[in-house]
Amino acid sequence: xxxxxxxxxxxxxxxxxxxxxxxxxxxxxxxxxxxxxxxxxxxxxxxxxxxxxxxxxxxxxxxxxxxxxxxxxxxxxxxxxxxxxxxxxxxxxxxxxxxxxxxxxxxxxxxxxxxxxxxxxxxxxxxxxxxxxxxxxxxxxxxxxxxxxxxxxxxxxxxxxxxxxxxxxxxxxxxxxxxxxxxxxxxxxxxxxxxxxxxxxxxxxxxxxxxxxxxxxxxxxxxxxxxxxxxxxxxxxxxxxxxxxxxxxxxxxxxxxxxxxxxxxxxxxxxxxxxxxxxxxxxxxxxxxxxxxxxxxxxxxxxxxxxxxxxxxxxxxxxxxxxxxxxxxxxxxxxxxxxxxxxxxxxxxxxxxxxxxxxxxxxxxxxxxxxxxxxxxxxxxxxxxxxxxxxxxxx
Numbered sequence: 001x002x003x004x005x006x007x008x009x010x011x012x013x014x015x016x017x018x019x020x021x022x023x024x025x026x027x028x029x030x031x032x033x034x035x036x037x038x039x040x041x042x043x044x045x046x047x048x049x050x051x052x053x054x055x056x057x058x059x060x061x062x063x064x065x066x067x068x069x070x071x072x073x074x075x076x077x078x079x080x081x082x083x084x085x086x087x088x089x090x091x092x093x094x095x096x097x098x099x100x101x102x103x104x105x106x107x108x109x110x111x112x113x114x115x116x117x118x119x120x121x122x123x124x125x126x127x128x129x130x131x132x133x134x135x136x137x138x139x140x141x142x143x144x145x146x147x148x149x150x151x152x153x154x155x156x157x158x159x160x161x162x163x164x165x166x167x168x169x170x171x172x173x174x175x176x177x178x179x180x181x182x183x184x185x186x187x188x189x190x191x192x193x194x195x196x197x198x199x200x201x202x203x204x205x206x207x208x209x210x211x212x213x214x215x216x217x218x219x220x221x222x223x224x225x226x227x228x229x230x231x232x233x234x235x236x237x238x239x240x241x242x243x244x245x246x247x248x249x250x251x252x253x254x255x256x257x258x259x260x261x262x263x264x265x266x267x268x269x270x271x272x273x274x275x276x277x278x279x280x281x282x283x284x285x286x287x288x289x290x291x292x293x294x295x296x297x298x299x300x301x302x303x304x305x306x307x308x309x310x311x312x313x314x315x316x317x318x319x320x321x322x323x324x325x326x327x328x329x330x331x332x333x334x335x336x337x338x339x340x341x342x343x344x345x346x347x348x349x350x351x352x353x354x355x356x357x358x359x360x361x362x363x364x365x366x367x368x369x370x371x372x373x374x375x376x377x378x379x380x381x382x383x384x385x386x387x388x389x390x391x392x393x394x395x
Contacts, residue, residue, distance in 0.1 A: 002347050002384050004055040006357040007373065008094050008264060009045055011038050011060060011072035018363035019282035020314035025289050028067040038071040041366045042078065043085055048370050050086035052377035056122060057082070058094035058357065063133045069290050069362050076113045076121070083117035091117065094226065095126030095206060099139035099150055103157040103174070104192070111162065111196040119197050124204040125158070125223075127151045129294050149173075152217055159203070159221055161192040204262070208296070210240045215247035226357070228264040228330065235330035236263050236346060258350030264357035267332035267339065269375050276333035277322050280361075284322040284331065287361030289314075332358070336379035343384070 013034055017023045042059065049057050059078060062070030072078055079091040096106055113121045127147055128134040134141040141147050153171045160167040166189040169176045177187045205218055207225045218225060225244055228235050241257055248255050266287070268280035289308050292300050299320070300308075307317035325331040332339045347353060358376060360369050 001351070002343060002353060002356055004355040005376075005381050006056040006058060006092065006262065006355060007045070007049055007054060007359045008058040008060070008092075008357050009042060009359060009369075010070045010362070011042065011062065012362045012364075013038050013041065013068040013071060014365045015068055015286075015363055018286040020285045020289065020308065020317075020319060021311050022282070022286065024309055024311055025067055025069075025293075026309065030066065030068045035066070035068060035071050039078070042072065043082065044366060045369060045373070046082045046086055046089065046091075048373050050089040052374055053381065054089060054373075054377065055355070056090040056092045058092035058122075058124070060094050061097050061100075061126075062130065063100070064136065067290075076109045079121055080113050080116050083120055090120050090122055092122040092204070093124035094204070095124040097128040097134065098125045098154045098158070099128055099134050099141070099147060100137040101154070103154040104161055104176070104190075106154075107158045107161040107192055108194075110158075111192060111194045114196040114198050114201065115194055121198075121201075122204065123201055124226075125151075125155055126206050129296060148214075155217075155221065155223075161190070162196055162201070163199070165195075166191045207240055207244065210237075210243055212243070212247070215243050216250065218244070219247040219251045219253070224260040224262070226262045226264060235265055235328070236350065241350060256350075256352030259352030259354075261350075261353060262355040262357050263346065263350075263353065264359070265330070265332050266361045267358050267372070267376070268360070269336060269339070269372055269379075270333070271335055273326070273334035273338065276335075277326060280331070280333060281322045283361045283364045284325060285319075286363030288320060290362050336375070339376075339380050340383045343380070347384075 013030060014037070015028065046057050059072055059075040060070055061073065061075050063073050065071055075093050075096065079093070082091055098106065110121065110123055128141055131141050134147070139147065139150060150173055153173050157169050157174060157176065160169060168189045177190050180187050202224060203222065204224045204226055207214070207227050227237055227240055241261060244261060245255055245257055245259070248260070266284070268276045270276035270279060288297065291297055292308055293305050304317065304319055307313045308319055322331060322333070326333050332342060343356065346356075360372060
């Protein structure tokens, strides 16, 4: 039963001339002052979500994005600030890109933020998808096998550090602690200081490739999964939901379909579906322009990826449309009652599902995001059992 509604914001600044025929992604440049507006924009969204009764607000960690799409480099630091501006909403890490951290620094920062926010942080880890980011920090990404191997060892270290009073780890990439003398004794274990206030904290991870190895790793460590909601391919993917359930079963946990998962959607509300798709199309297209060349949209051909980088070719290149995304269920468009119906169908198909994430794609202006979030809170969320009536103002 769906009882929790979240939203993910990857950190884009307001931008002009969006869509397939708009400014090419690699040609976008913003001043330092304009890029810094992402923090006020994030705060405005967080305060709106908090006031309207959403459960959690998720941010994404990214670096070096002069193009203005994903401009928040330290989500834990920003979440501590947001906790002072909000009252109830939980603050999700969607996600800390573990290969760009030393695992013990990540554990320390999460524990500190958990204490300073009174336990409002939801922990999350990811492997990364920008070569410019991950490889600049000295970790592999082009070598996917090495990236996964590093990531898995790092996550094991982070969870040991956060959950055990003292720990050691000796693996391929890390030797913790090093064998050194310290104050008259041989160092053999470490204690994280501080340790988190929330000892039963949740850990979440995005599910992309959905290999059995990845699913089994998540199940082994009790990591919950997020499907869609950031990249263009959103919505419920049945094989992934079944695969995750099966992985949990291999650890001895028998769960309902959808349990311990969050399913993400981009959405746009309007008086009718045609109007919603018309208004949202340019934002859908901008989102695809940004993510497509990163090979996160598997349906795209090499030619389509090349064409979408050219504003003259892209509008006539037969690229994916919002109409197709709506038909496929990855994007929700239409009046509130239609979206309620679609979410109820999702609820029936996946009886273990409790959490849904809804948001807007890259390029959506702040004012549109706030209006959409308020409308969704007022006319969609209360239709689900267990929801508190949202406090959004009248439209």
